[in-house]
Amino acid sequence: MNSISRPMKPEVMQRGEPILPQSPENGYDQNWYPICYSSEVEPDKIYGTEFMNGRVIVIRDADGKAHVMSAYCRHLGADLSDGEIIGGTVRCPYHHWRFDAQGTCVATAVKDKPPANAKLFHFPTAEAFGFVWAFNGTEPLYEVPHFPIPxxxxxxxxxxxxxxxxxxxxxxxxxxxxxxxxxxxxxxxxxxxxxxxxxxxxxxxxxxxxxxxxxxxxxxxxxxxxxxxxxxxxxxxxxxxxxxxxxxxxxxxxxxxxxxxxxxxxxxxxxxxxxxxxxxxxxxxxxxxxxxxxxxxxxxxxxxxxxxxxxxxxxxxxxxxxxxxxxxxxxxxxx
Ligand code: FES
Ligand SMILES: [Fe+2]
The missing domain is CATH 3.90.380.10 (Naphthalene 1,2-dioxygenase Alpha Subunit; Chain A, domain 1)
Structure with missing residues (x-):
């Protein structure tokens, strides 16, 4: 009679739980993030840069205040950093829709009215220590990082x-x-x-x-x-x-x-x-x-x-x- 040895059940070894990666599915931490040097955002220019899972644009309004917004046009998704500042608005390179400094589409290049919800995502934006910072959220949860000395x-x-x-x-x-x-x-x-x-x-x-x-x-x-x-x-x-x-x-x-x-x-x-x-x-x-x-x-x-x-x-x-x-x-x- 053959003796059959029972197979040993291997013990499954596991490491500890990972902290969920930052991603669109898990979310990104609600932090102030440095986006670029302030000097990279020139008046009447559109600065484009990677951020989180995608891309943002940074512009200055008529008062010189910086604004960080989502980079993709609400019409067909052109990258607005390829566009131009025209009359204080971001003009999309593709069909010339125009967005104001709050990210609202204020005009198309034809007679059509912009759709009511044609808005870019506008991040709370600040400048400190020569950097432009954007807060990931609609309202900052804390002040932009600062030293105890002004x-x-x-x-x-x-x-x-x-x-x-x-x-x-x-x-x-x-x-x-x-x-x-x-x-x-x-x-x-x-x-x-x-x-x-x-x-x-x-x-x-x-x-x-x-x-x-x-x-x-x-x-x-x-x-x-x-x-x-x-x-x-x-x-x-x-x-x-x-x-x-x-x-x-x-x-x-x-x-x-x-x-x-x-x-x-x-x-x-x-x-x-x-x-x-x-x-x-x-x-x-x-x-x-x-x-x-x-x-x-x-x-x-x-x-x-x-x-x-x-x-x-x-x-x-x-x-x-x-x-x-x-x-x-x-x-x-x-x-
Ligand atoms: S993709 Fe921007 S206006 Fe058409
Ligand atoms: Fe270290």
């Missing part, structure tokens, strides 16, 4: 060129990820997760960073939405502020701004050199952090899987991200 009192430098191949909330989990700060950046971080103030659309806390070559920095941290983090430190005896914020792009990519700022000088001798050094150092440090993470960010398949005691801060951030409001309100209009 912009007018600051000298600052900006960059907008670091691209990561992950949805924005993943690179922005880095500042709460203490194990990675030690392993990747050689930074020791002291922070008490219980002391973190968490609000529906922002976080606030204090931490001490021990940075090789710089030493211990006491920092105040502000997180806005799920795509922006600000560190305020004392460096060379002056406050140095760093802000990084990510623009959501098609294909789960994120383009990051970096803004480094310090209070304007008061004319003291040697101050200009100090300001210059503080700004260069702030920018260099931000770039270094992104560079050190780059390969990991490229290949990461992010899950909240098995966390340990040192991940309590990260766990709080990821809970905040999971609870964060999303919307798809603009997704069909921009694609």
């Amino acid at each position: 912009e007018e009192g600051l000298e600052y430098r900006t960059e907008f060129n670091v691209l990561t191949h992950q949805d924005h909330f993943i690179p922005y989990s880095n500042s709460s990820d203490i194990q990675h700060l030690m392993a990747v950046h050689k930074i020791n971080l002291e922070v008490n997760p219980e002391d973190v103030e968490i609000f529906p659309h922002r976080m606030h806390y204090f931490q001490t960073m021990d940075v090789p070559g710089i030493g211990k920095l006491r920092q105040e941290v502000f997180v806005f939405g799920t795509n922006c983090v600000i560190f305020m430190s004392q460096f060379l005896g002056r406050p140095v502020l760093n802000m990084s914020s990510g623009k959501a792009l098609p294909g789960h990519r994120t383009l990051h701004t970096m803004i480094t700022a310090t209070p304007k000088g008061t004319g003291q001798p040697g101050e200009a050199e100090q300001i210059d050094l503080a700004l260069s150092e702030g920018m260099r440090f931000g770039n270094q952090l992104f560079n050190e993470d780059m390969t990991i960010m490229k290949h990461l398949k992010f899950r909240r899987d098995l966390l340990t005691h040192s991940d309590r801060m990260l766990a709080r951030y990821l809970d905040y991200v999971r609870a964060y409001p999303r919307t798809s309100i603009a997704c069909d209009m921009i694609a």
Whole structure:
């Protein structure tokens, strides 16, 4: 008689639940997103750029105020960034329908009245630190990201060129990820997760960073939405502020701004050199952090899987991200 061995039932192994990707189906986080440099939006020109799952246009109205709107014409879908500004309106390149700065179609090129619902999606728009920002929603849920010192009192430098191949909330989990700060950046971080103030659309806390070559920095941290983090430190005896914020792009990519700022000088001798050094150092440090993470960010398949005691801060951030409001309100209009 043949003996039949029972096949072993393989145990199915699984990683933790992913946080839903940003997409038209799942929605995009209701954040302020940097869209472009203010200087890229010239009067009487239409600037077109990728955003979330599609494309937007940015224009200036007669008062110079910037407006971010969906890029596709409500007639047959021409890309309005191929059009022209005519008489203060966006004129579509295809059949010359015209849209005002609120996105309402005000005229066709024939005798027909524009259809009543011929409107583009108009994002709440703001300008700060030399960038145009758009809020993903109909009404902003919080103020555009800002430092605790007003912009007018600051000298600052900006960059907008670091691209990561992950949805924005993943690179922005880095500042709460203490194990990675030690392993990747050689930074020791002291922070008490219980002391973190968490609000529906922002976080606030204090931490001490021990940075090789710089030493211990006491920092105040502000997180806005799920795509922006600000560190305020004392460096060379002056406050140095760093802000990084990510623009959501098609294909789960994120383009990051970096803004480094310090209070304007008061004319003291040697101050200009100090300001210059503080700004260069702030920018260099931000770039270094992104560079050190780059390969990991490229290949990461992010899950909240098995966390340990040192991940309590990260766990709080990821809970905040999971609870964060999303919307798809603009997704069909921009694609
Ligand atoms: S597609 Fe724009 S006017 Fe026809
Ligand atoms: Fe990092």
